[in-house]
Amino acid sequence: MRRLWIWIAAVAMVWGFSPVVHAQTVDALVSKQAQSVNTQALDRQVSQLVNPYPQVHIPTVSQIASDLLHRKNPFSLTELVSALTQAIAGDLETEGRVLGVIFLLSVLAAILSRLTESIDGSGRIAEVSQMVVVSALILIALHSFGLALAMVNQLLTDVVHLMESLIPLLVVLMAGSGAVASAGIFHPVMMLTVNLVAMMTRSWVLPLVLLATIIDLVGHWMPNFSLKNLALLLRQTGLTLLGGLMTLFLGVMAVEGSAGSVADGVTLRTGKFLANTFVPVVGKAFSDAMEAVLGSSMLLKNAVSVVGALTIIVLVAFPILKLFVMMLLYRLGAAATEPLGVSGVHRTLETMATAMGWLLAITGSVALMFFLMITVVVTVSNGVGL
Amino acid sequence: MVAMIGHWVRSLIIIVLLGNLADFILPKGDLKKYAGLIIGLVLLLAMVSPVWSIIHQLGKSRSSSAWLGVGTGQNLSVLVHSEQIDQAEAMVLSYKNVESCAIHAGPGGWYSAVVTVTAPVVKTTLSQYIKDALAITTGQTPRIQLSVRTSEKIQPSAVHRIHS
Numbered sequence: 001m002r003r004l005w006i007w008i009a010a011v012a013m014v015w016g017f018s019p020v021v022h023a024q025t026v027d028a029l030v031s032k033q034a035q036s037v038n039t040q041a042l043d044r045q046v047s048q049l050v051n052p053y054p055q056v057h058i059p060t061v062s063q064i065a066s067d068l069l070h071r072k073n074p075f076s077l078t079e080l081v082s083a084l085t086q087a088i089a090g091d092l093e094t095e096g097r098v099l100g101v102i103f104l105l106s107v108l109a110a111i112l113s114r115l116t117e118s119i120d121g122s123g124r125i126a127e128v129s130q131m132v133v134v135s136a137l138i139l140i141a142l143h144s145f146g147l148a149l150a151m152v153n154q155l156l157t158d159v160v161h162l163m164e165s166l167i168p169l170l171v172v173l174m175a176g177s178g179a180v181a182s183a184g185i186f187h188p189v190m191m192l193t194v195n196l197v198a199m200m201t202r203s204w205v206l207p208l209v210l211l212a213t214i215i216d217l218v219g220h221w222m223p224n225f226s227l228k229n230l231a232l233l234l235r236q237t238g239l240t241l242l243g244g245l246m247t248l249f250l251g252v253m254a255v256e257g258s259a260g261s262v263a264d265g266v267t268l269r270t271g272k273f274l275a276n277t278f279v280p281v282v283g284k285a286f287s288d289a290m291e292a293v294l295g296s297s298m299l300l301k302n303a304v305s306v307v308g309a310l311t312i313i314v315l316v317a318f319p320i321l322k323l324f325v326m327m328l329l330y331r332l333g334a335a336a337t338e339p340l341g342v343s344g345v346h347r348t349l350e351t352m353a354t355a356m357g358w359l360l361a362i363t364g365s366v367a368l369m370f371f372l373m374i375t376v377v378v379t380v381s382n383g384v385g386l
Numbered sequence: 387m388v389a390m391i392g393h394w395v396r397s398l399i400i401i402v403l404l405g406n407l408a409d410f411i412l413p414k415g416d417l418k419k420y421a422g423l424i425i426g427l428v429l430l431l432a433m434v435s436p437v438w439s440i441i442h443q444l445g446k447s448r449s450s451s452a453w454l455g456v457g458t459g460q461n462l463s464v465l466v467h468s469e470q471i472d473q474a475e476a477m478v479l480s481y482k483n484v485e486s487c488a489i490h491a492g493p494g495g496w497y498s499a500v501v502t503v504t505a506p507v508v509k510t511t512l513s514q515y516i517k518d519a520l521a522i523t524t525g526q527t528p529r530i531q532l533s534v535r536t537s538e539k540i541q542p543s544a545v546h547r548i549h550s
Contacts, residue, residue, distance in 0.1 A: 127410075207388045211395045218399050222406035225425060227398060230433070234395075 029296035030069060034062040037172060037300065045165040046311050049158050055083035056314050058307065065303035075310055080317070087318050091325040098144055099329045102137060102349065103336065109133035110340040131221065134344040138217050141330075141352045148323060148356065149210060152363050153202060155319050159312060159370055160198045166308045167191060170377060173301035178294045181263035182380055185256050190373060193249055200245055201366055208238030209362070213355040220347045235358070242362060249369050253376045261380045268294075305378040309371060316367040320360060327356035394436050401425075401432055467491065470523040477519035483507055485537055489520070489530075498531045509534055 039061040050058055059067070059074050067074035109130055116126040167190050175183035212235035219226030275287040330353035338346045405425035412418045471489050478487040483505040490498050499516050513532045520528040 203388055207392065211392065215395065215399065218402060222403060224409050224422075225402050225405045225429060227402060230395075230398070234391075 027066075027069060029292060030065050030299055031062070033176070033293075033297055033300050034065060037169065037176075039169065039304065042165050042169055042304065042307065045162065046307060049162055049311060050314055053083060053087075053314065053318060055086065056080055058310055058314065061300070061303050061307055064306050065300050068299060068303060068306075074306070080314065084317060084321060088321055088325060091322045092329075095144070095326050095329050098140060099333050101140060102333050102345075105133050105137055105140075106333075106337040106340055106342060106345040109342045109345060113342060130342055130344055133342070134221050134348060137345060137348050138221055141348060142214070142217065144326065145210075145213060145352065145355060148326060148359055149206060151319050151322065152206065152359055155315060155363060156198050156202055156366065158315055159367065160194060162308065162311055162315070163194045163370060163373075164191075166304065166374070167194070169304055170301065170308070170374075173297055173304060174377070176294075176297040177301055178268045179261070179264040179380070180267060182256075182261055182377075185259065186377055186380075189252060189256055190377070193252065193373070194370065197245055197249060197366060197369055200241060201362065205238040205242050205362055206359075208234045208241075209355065209358050212238070213351065216351045216355075217348060220344050220351060223344070239358070239361075242365060246365055246369060250372070253373060258380075302378060305374050308374045312367060312371050312374070316363065320363055320367075323356055323360045323363065327353050327360060330356060390436070398429070398432055401429055405429065467524070471497075471520075473523045474516070474519040477522070478516050481507075481512060481515050484512075487516075489516070492531075495526065495529055496531060497528050498533075500533050500535070502535050502537050504537055506536065507534065 043060045046058055050056055056079060064074045112129040112133070113126040116129055119125070167187065171183045171187045171190075174186070212231040215227050215231040215234070219228055219231070272287045272290070275290065276283045279286055330349050334346045334349035334353060337349060340346075405428070408421060408425065409418065412421055471491060475487045475489050478484060478489075478499075478501065483503050484501055484507075485504050486502045488500045492498055497516075497520060499513075501512065501516075509532065512534065513530060516530055516532065517528055520526075520530070
C-alpha cells in the first residue's frame, strides 16, 4: 500500500514538473532574466558616454541578447566606419589649419635667416629671429598637445565610469551562470585593477610624458644648454611604469581566471551529480532545468560584455584616430620643413610627432587592458563546463 | 610626488632659459667660456640636490621607525587593549542612569571599574553588565572590582517626572 502511494506521488511529480521545465523556451527564459536583472543603468550610462558621437548607435543589452539568440548581427559596422571617416575628415580640417600656420611660420623663419645672413656676418640676429619663430611654433604645438592630453584624460575617465557600471552587472550574471568562485575572485580584483591602471596612468604616466616633451621643446628652443637626457629619463620612467602595470595586469588576470574557473567547474559538476543521483526520478529534469537557466544567464552575460566591448571600441576609436591624424600631420610638417634649413623648426615638429605617438601608445595600451579584461572575464566563465 | 617632480623640472627649465639668455648676451671671449661652466655647475646642483635630499629623508624616516621598536609588537597590543577597554566603557555608558564610567586594567585579569550614576542601580546587575561588555570587547572572562558613586546633581528629567 505504502509503495503504491510513493509510486503515485512520483508519477504526479513527473507529470507536474516536466511541462514546466520543457515548456519554457530559451527566449522566455532570457527575457525573464533580462527583466530580473536591472540593465537600464548600464544602458543609460552607455548612451550618455556615446553621446558625443551621435552617428553611432549602441544597442541595449536586451536587444543584443535577442539578436544573438536569433542569429542576427546586433551592431552595424558600416555605421561606425562612416562615422569614423567623417571624424577623420573633421580632424584633418582642424589640424590641417594648424599645420598651415606652422608652414607659414617656418617659411618666414627661413626667409628671415637668409636675409639676416646677408645683412650681418656674425649670425647673431639670424639666431634671434629663429628663436622667436620657434617660440611661436612651440606655443602652437604645446596648445595642441594640451588639447590631446585633455582628450586622453577625458577618455580614461569615461572608460573607468563605463567599467564601474559594467563590472557589478557582469559579476552578478557570472554568478548567475554558475561561475560563483570566479565571480567572487574577479569582483575585487577587477575593481582594483581598473582604478589602479587609470589612476597610475592619469597621475604618473601622462604627466611624466608631458614633462619630457616640454623639456625637449625647451631644448630645441634654446639649444645651448639642453636637458635631453633628463627628458629621456622621465619619459622612460613613465613608459616603464605603464609596461610594468600591463604585465602585472595580464599576470593577475590569467592566474585568477584559471583558478576561478577550475573551482567553478568542480562546484557545478558536483551540483549536477548530486541532483542526478540523489533526487529520485525528477533529478534529471531538475539538472536539465538548472542547465537551461544557467545557459540563458550566460547568454545575457555575453550580451552585457558585448555592450561593454562595443562601447570601449567606440569610445577609444575616435580619440585614437584624432591622435593618429595629429601625429601624421606633424610628421608631414617635419618632413616638409627640413629642406628649408631652419633646424629648430623641424626638430620641434619631430618632437611633437613623437610625443603624439607616445600618447597614442598609452591610450591604446590602457584601452587594450580594459578590453582584455572584459574578454578574459567572459571566456573564463564561459569555459565553466556545464 | 608628481607635483614635486613638476616643481623640480620647472626650476630646471627656468635655469636653462636664464643660462641661455646669459650665454646669448655675453660678448665672445674668455668670459663666455667660464660663464658656461658656471651655468652648467648651477644646473648640475639644481638637478642633483632634490635627489640627495630624498635619499637623506629616506634615511631619516628609517631611523625614526627604528626608534619605535621593531618586531616585538608590544606597542600594538597595548594600544589594542586600551582601545578594547575604551569600547567597553562606551558600552557601559549605554546602561540606564550611568553618567560616567572609568575602567582600569589591573594585574591578573582584574579590572577596576568606577561608575558614576545619577539614580540608584542594582549593583550586581551593573557588575554583570560591565563584565559582559569587557568579555565582548576583550574576548576573555574578566574579574572586576566595581565601585559605584552617586552624583550629587539630580537629573532634571527625573525632577520633572516627580512634579508631573
